[in-house]
Amino acid sequence: EDQVTQSPEALRLQEGESSSLNCSYTVSGLRGLFWYRQDPGKGPEFLFTLYSAGEEKEKERLKATLTKKESFLHITAPKPEDSATYLCAVQGMGKTSYDKVIFGPGTSLSVIP
């Protein structure tokens, strides 16, 4: 069964203190791994898609990387406005549900000024 876990559950950083969030996944053939940001009271907002091991994507202070078993979201010199919950999701190649997207529980990030 496809599964996604994320760690840590919560992370508190000082402004400018770089860190990484982890997403570990088990899937029967990866078709895509997605990172989203969710602010309180809002729907998730798309950040990145990664398709194959070794791939990297960057956007401002965020950089996502992918291996065969996990993905990392690196946050460089974070600012308070980066505070949010970061969600990881995977889409596998399982025949029973070809297009289902499975989400992890998320990491709640707080950046303190």
Add this chain to the structure above:
Amino acid sequence: GAGVSQSPSNKVTEKGKDVELRCDPISGHTALYWYRQSLGQGLEFLIYFQGNSAPDKSGLPSDRFSAERTGGSVSTLTIQRTQQEDSAVYLCASSQRGVRGSNQPQHFGDGTRLSIL
């Protein structure tokens, strides 16, 4: 608007009543997903529509939950005989097919916050 629209944004109802939640996806998106998010929890998959194919209902928690998508566009999620454990935020997302055959990223609405008294 250009994004996914959900209505109502908030719904408070009594236990045992039926509720209907509406989702207007982005125009041209063939895929539509419903998720449930309880307080402090991740997204729980409920149901998925892709074009004219039969929907994937594997995530619906009970037969009190149903959904339809009319004309390949607007979708309605219906919960019959609501229970207190149905209280959650119900999120809708839409996406389109990509060149690799997988769906492009999902675009989410801001959800309907459902409270059952």
